[in-house]
Amino acid sequence: MKSYHFPRKDSNSFSSQQLLFTDNQEALSDFIGLPFSEENLKAQTAIKSTFFTAEKRNLLVSVLSKKYSAVSNVEASLKNIASLENENCFTITTGHQLSLFTGPLYFVYKILHVIKQCERLNEKFPENKFVPVYWMASEDHDFEEVKSFLLYGKTISWESEQSGAVGRMNLFGLSEVVDQMKQFFANHSESEIHQLIDKLNGNTYGEAFFKFVHELFGAFGLVILDGDEEAFKTAFKPVFKQELTEQFSHQEVVKTNKKLSDQNFKIQVHPREINLFLLSENKRERIIANGIGFQVGENNFTSTEIIELLENNPASFSPNVVLRTLYQEFILPNICYVGGVGELSYWLQLKSTFEKAAIPYPILQARSSVIWIDRNSKEKLEQLDFELASIFKSTAELKKEFLKNNAEETIEFTLQDFQFNQFKSDLIHKSELIDLSMKSWIEAEFTRIEKQVDGIKNRLEKSVKSKHEKALKSIEQLKEKLFPANGMQERSFNFFQFCPDGNYKNKLQHLYDAIEPFDSSILILIED
Secondary structure (H helix, E strand, O other): OEEEEEOHHHOOOOOHHHHHHHHOHHHHOOOOOOOOOHHHHHHHHHHHHOOOOHHHHHHHHHHHHHHHOOOOOOHHHHHHHHHOOOOOEEEEEEEEOOOHHHOOOHHHHHHHHHHHHHHHHHHHOOOOEEEEEEEEOOOOOOHHHHOEEEEOOEEEEOOOOOOOOHHHOOOOOHHHHHHHHHHHOHHHOOOHHHHHHHOOOOOOHHHHHHHHHHHHHHHHOOEEEEOOOHHHHHHOHHHHHHHHHHOHHHHHHHHHHHHHHHOOOOOOOOOOOOOEEEEEOOEEEEOEEOOOOEEEOOEEEOHHHHHHHHHHOHHHEEEOHHHHHHHHHHHOOEEEEEEOHHHHHHHHHOHHHHHHHOOOOOEEEEOOOEEEEOHHHHHHHHHHOOOHHHHHOOHHHHHHHHHHHHOOOOOOOHHHHHHHHHHHHHHHHHHHHHOHHHHHHHHHHHHHHHHHHHHHHHHHHHHHHHHOHHHHHHHHHHHHHHOHHHOOHHHOEOHHHHOOOOOOHHHHHHHHHHOOOOOOOEEEEEOO
16 A cells, blocks of 8 residues: 555644644643643653552453453453553543444544554553553444444444443344345355454444453453453442442533633533433433422432442442543553544543543544555546646536546636627627617627527536546546545545455554555555
8 A cells, every 4th residue: 555644634524622732732821731742742751640540450450351351362351451560651532432343434433543642652652651542332322323334335333222331231132233244245155254244243232342352452462342242341330330429520621611612612511400321121211300309211210329229239320421521531651642633622622531531631642644555546536637736626616627637628618708798898889970870789699698608618528428428427436435415434434445355454554654644644555
């Protein structure tokens, strides 16, 4: 693969607020901690060290070691887990929902980004150890967002009536999706993807997804963490209790939202009065303060009862998007969170919430953004004789550019239009000097003539376009492949679409080699 870098600001694919995360984090100083840089990552280790105790490290390593005892080929991951016991070891973390078969491309990009960043930091600061972590959003209950993915133009969906935390769902009905996936690669029965697909099994979807992601990235030493663990939630009980008794996150986020609005920033998340859910079988229900206690679905609790439930069963409490960030940073010796620029926007709302809970706020970094040009698209680019930067132009602009550069006959009528309008103006002026009564008739005749001329021009344009119909169709196909529905490719297509022979490991390695975690430009990959 060949790789190129293109400035985000010139791509017309990101808002001005989103570009601040990559080009000018200093402008966000009121709402974040240290701006992203190599030096500040090092400085963040000192900040985190004062908070992340040996007790927290022991808990983390204990839970992870037990989790990894259920999977194979864990040498690289276990080595990193063991490192977490050391006070000089820190994590770089990304997180995502449990998207079926990884969902959109950027799932893969963000994980490879944190792995590569840790490699670079380990080279830069050998006195420390940096471990890449993927946080499984297993408690998310938006099944609609994770149940489908797009592969070769077909939407593949897991049909299920289950509800509640997706990580706790059983695998009923998933075998049909597995069969569909295998069918796509039936002509490559010995390829790597079949063994990968078989890893998607277990008692719960969370367990199956853990195995699947480990099979994909385990060789890189990725550590996968599922926050739906009783031991972690037990440790986090003081913050859960603080939320139930003080509703502190709502108060802090509301104040921050006002400051963001005053500076014309977009508000991403609107907090609840209590940013917690209660988990039960097939349910994840909001905890709502009702003035006399708490309501959860059809059940009511007094303040004493809800605190007693927390003490006895902390695993049944689940943070929403606001408190999940605090929970993550409480559990991990994390110094940096890597996410999409849209995802990072809600972190701007949370700094004072972290301060209220006395948890260090991490450095933020935008993940790598990639455009993958496969061989077919590469051939189209070469046939159309477009420069690489042209892919960021609109379809209409590209068509106009192609016709201008390739049409044998000119279809530019600027000179003719000027001459015609000048002739019309001169003739009307002369008619006014000779016989003023003829002016209206002459103008009407020119209107009729103009319609005829427009018809001629349209016929000429259609004639030229018809000669290049195939090329114009190729432009449409190219743009749809690289920017489906005028959006970024990475938000629509699935990684395995670029592995037509079912062998994915080399593709992962090529991506890993090309990603530059300290370069915020768009990475453009072109297959050889």
